[in-house]
Amino acid sequence: MPLIWFCAFGLGLGSAFGIRYGEIGYAEFLAPGIIAMTVLFASTFSGMSIIVDKEFGILKELLVAPISRTSLVFGKVFGGMATSLIRAILITILFSMTLKISMSIPEYLGILAIICLISFGFGALAIAIATLMESMEGFGLIVELVVMPIFFLSGAFFPIERLPEWLSMVVALNPLTYGVDGLRLIMFGTGSFSMLHDFGMLMFFDAVMVILAAYLFGRGDTT
Amino acid sequence: MKQSPNDMIKVASLAKRFNGFTAVDQISFEVSASEIFGFLGPNGAGKTTAIMMLTTLLKASGGWAKVCGFDISSEMRQIRKTIGVVFQDHTSDEWLTGMEYLQLHAGIYGVDENRIEDILKLFDLERWGDHVIKEYSSGMRRRLEIARGLIHHPRVLFLDEPTLGLDVQTRRKIWSYIKDLNENEGLTVFLTTHYLEEADELCDRIAIIDHGKIVAIGTPEELKSIVKSDHPTLDEVFLNYTGREMRDHVSNSRNHRPPRGFWR
Ligand SMILES: Nc1ncnc2c1ncn2[C@@H]1O[C@H](COP(=O)(O)OP(=O)(O)O)[C@@H](O)[C@H]1O
Ligand SMILES: [Mg+2]
Numbered sequence: 001m002p003l004i005w006f007c008a009f010g011l012g013l014g015s016a017f018g019i020r021y022g023e024i025g026y027a028e029f030l031a032p033g034i035i036a037m038t039v040l041f042a043s044t045f046s047g048m049s050i051i052v053d054k055e056f057g058i059l060k061e062l063l064v065a066p067i068s069r070t071s072l073v074f075g076k077v078f079g080g081m082a083t084s085l086i087r088a089i090l091i092t093i094l095f096s097m098t099l100k101i102s103m104s105i106p107e108y109l110g111i112l113a114i115i116c117l118i119s120f121g122f123g124a125l126a127i128a129i130a131t132l133m134e135s136m137e138g139f140g141l142i143v144e145l146v147v148m149p150i151f152f153l154s155g156a157f158f159p160i161e162r163l164p165e166w167l168s169m170v171v172a173l174n175p176l177t178y179g180v181d182g183l184r185l186i187m188f189g190t191g192s193f194s195m196l197h198d199f200g201m202l203m204f205f206d207a208v209m210v211i212l213a214a215y216l217f218g219r220g221d222t223t
Numbered sequence: 224m225k226q227s228p229n230d231m232i233k234v235a236s237l238a239k240r241f242n243g244f245t246a247v248d249q250i251s252f253e254v255s256a257s258e259i260f261g262f263l264g265p266n267g268a269g270k271t272t273a274i275m276m277l278t279t280l281l282k283a284s285g286g287w288a289k290v291c292g293f294d295i296s297s298e299m300r301q302i303r304k305t306i307g308v309v310f311q312d313h314t315s316d317e318w319l320t321g322m323e324y325l326q327l328h329a330g331i332y333g334v335d336e337n338r339i340e341d342i343l344k345l346f347d348l349e350r351w352g353d354h355v356i357k358e359y360s361s362g363m364r365r366r367l368e369i370a371r372g373l374i375h376h377p378r379v380l381f382l383d384e385p386t387l388g389l390d391v392q393t394r395r396k397i398w399s400y401i402k403d404l405n406e407n408e409g410l411t412v413f414l415t416t417h418y419l420e421e422a423d424e425l426c427d428r429i430a431i432i433d434h435g436k437i438v439a440i441g442t443p444e445e446l447k448s449i450v451k452s453d454h455p456t457l458d459e460v461f462l463n464y465t466g467r468e469m470r471d472h473v474s475n476s477r478n479h480r481p482p483r484g485f486w487r
Contacts, residue, residue: 061314061371064278065331066303 002038002091006030021159024188031095032183033156035111036118036176038091039084043119044147046080047126050217051136069218073210077123084119085112101187110186117202118179122150124209131216156180160192175205229255231379231411232277236286239272239435246272248435249286254379254413254428259405261426262415265465269435270415271311274383277413278308291378304332307372311383311415313364315356321367322352325374332375342370346400362393369400373410380404382414386421394418398425419461433465 006027021029053059053076062072092111096103103111129142153167154176160168171177182198185191191198232254239247247269254260262270275281277290279299287294293301315324325339343349346366356364365385372380385401386394402425404410416422422429423443430440439446439460446460 056312057314058316060280060310061308061328062331063280064303064306064308065328066300067331 002034003094006034022190024190028099028101028188029159029184030156031099032187033151033154033180035088035091035095035115035183036154036156036180037151038087039115039118039179040122040147040151040176042084042087043077043080043123044126044143046083047076047123047213048130048133048136048139048142050076050127051130051133070214073124073127073214073217076127077120077210077213080123080126081116081119084123085115088115095187103187107186111183114179114182114186114198114202117199117206118176121175121202121206121209124206124213127213128209128216131213131219150174150176153177154180155192175202178202178205230289231256231258232260232288232290232413234277234286234288237273237276237283237288238285239269239276239281240284245435247276250430250432250435250437251286252430252437252440254411256411257405257409258427259401259412259414259425261422261429262413262432263417263419263422263429263461264415264432265417268417268432270417270432271383272435273432274308274381274413274415278306278381279303304375305378306381307375307377307379308381309365309368309372309383309385311387313361313368315364315368315371317357318355320353320355321348321359324356324367325352325371328371328374334375338374342374346370360393362389362397365389365393365397366400369397373404377410379411379413382412384415384417386416386418394421401425431461431464438464 020026050059054063059072089112092108095101129146133142153171154174155171156176160171160177163171178193178198178201181191181193182195182202185195185198193201230253232252234253235251236249237247237251238245238249250273252260262268262273264270272281276283277288277295279295279302283296287296289295290302291305293305295302319327321343322339325342326336328334329336329339339352340349343352346369348363348367348370351359351363351367356367359367369380369382369385372382382401386397389397398421401412401414405412412425414425426443428440428442429446430437431446432438439449441449449460449463
């Protein structure tokens with residue numbers, strides 16, 4: 001799925017219109033966005049699946065045991081992080097081969113760190129949303145109303161410098177923007193913000209989301 | 224209301240509403256220590272909802288209840304430490320072995336590993352510890368889940384329709400485990416069922432619940448004596464209280480089985 005996106009847009013659009021971003025071609029520009037998308041989708045899906053877990057299986061046993069709700073939220077978030085990591089690492093390796101990016105070990109570790117930060121925050125956000133929902137039926141709607149806009153308005157597709165004011169406001173409020181930017185900085189050395197800024201924003205987002213998720217999950221109808 | 228020291232469970236006007244629909248309607252009762260107490264009622268009567276409130280998984284919409292002297296709405300953690308719960312639908316993870324499943328829970332409750340061996344033996348599963356749960360029959364899986372519910376020596380065991388869908392032999396076997404635990408260790412048991420003979424055979428006292436309300440409560444004998452008939456069976460008592468129409472509504476569990484014909 002992420003690869004189809006990449007081929008359609010990165011290679012298709014890029015070569016058809018000859019778009020370039022500074023030093024790099026459009027395919028390169030898009031690659032970090034595709035990695036971020038993989039993580040975004042994997043982590044939100046995993047977080048939302050807590051609805052199903054609550055209905056069946058082991059989560060019910062855990063809920064009735066003397067375990068804090070916060071640690072259950074962390075467990076779920078880390079589970080989603082594992083899935084995200086596996087998928088994102090595969091894609092990253094693929095990109096670095098096809099696009100001939102050479103990265104040092106610390107750079108790879110930096111990428112892993114950003115993947116974890118993105119996954120953590122959005123996994124927690126998904127849990128927070130899940131606590132407000134009755135069943136997985138609304139999942140499609142959440143994807144359309146929340147996940148896709150987050151993806152499209154993150155600077156994954158287009159440079160965020162040349163946007164109209166209101167749109168750049170929205171993009172700046174979107175945490176995924178900083179994930180994509182951080183990945184792009186590491187992979188190609190170009191980006192819109194500083195690395196410190198990207199990491200700071202992601203960590204801030206993660207902290208807020210996990211507190212929100214733990215609060216909502218602990219407070220829900222199922223206490 | 225006074226809390227007698229012997230009451231393991233005390234419930235007063237407990238209610239649960241789901242967006243205006245009343246699933247549990249102001250129920251009140253007590254369960255004393257070492258008693259086997261049963262909720263008997265048709266599908267959709269509110270049994271699972273009541274158990275979910277008593278086991279701290281659902282917030283009550285009204286009334287109060289205490290389990291082992293702890294309040295269900297404010298002392299959840301203390302209650303969770305002292306109760307064991309076996310849910311209506313299987314909750315064990317099919318891909319774990321029986322042993323791994325119990326180890327996981329022993330870890331959660333900080334229970335000694337020796338306990339796993341003991342409890343497997345108690346439920347005649349010692350030969351199956353290394354098999355994945357997928358290979359278990361429904362009855363074995365239920366036994367394993369009851370074993371799991373007992374791993375931390377709870378003072379009260381909650382069983383939601385413990386023998387639902389099991390064959391007669393397995394059902395009797397599970398009854399004998401429950402009875403033994405009750406007699407040998409003084410375990411207090413709260414169970415729900417829609418099988419009359421299960422309530423009759425197992426329970427010291429029964430509450431008949433229908434449409435969220437308790438319509439009768441007492442020992443099986445007391446309930447039978449109410450019905451004016453030469454040889455009252457619990458069936459007649461049950462029908463007397465709950466009416467004769469079929470209940471086809473869907474219970475809250477998403478993977479619920481088709482409504483069972485308990486109007487034999
Ligand atoms: N989460 C829920 N939302 C709305 N209605 C529910 C929910 N859970 C249960 N109910 C309804 O409450 C009633 C009692 O359900 P339940 O407690 O599962 O009955 P039982 O376990 O006795 O079969 C049923 O009519 C059921 O549809
Ligand atoms: Mg039920």
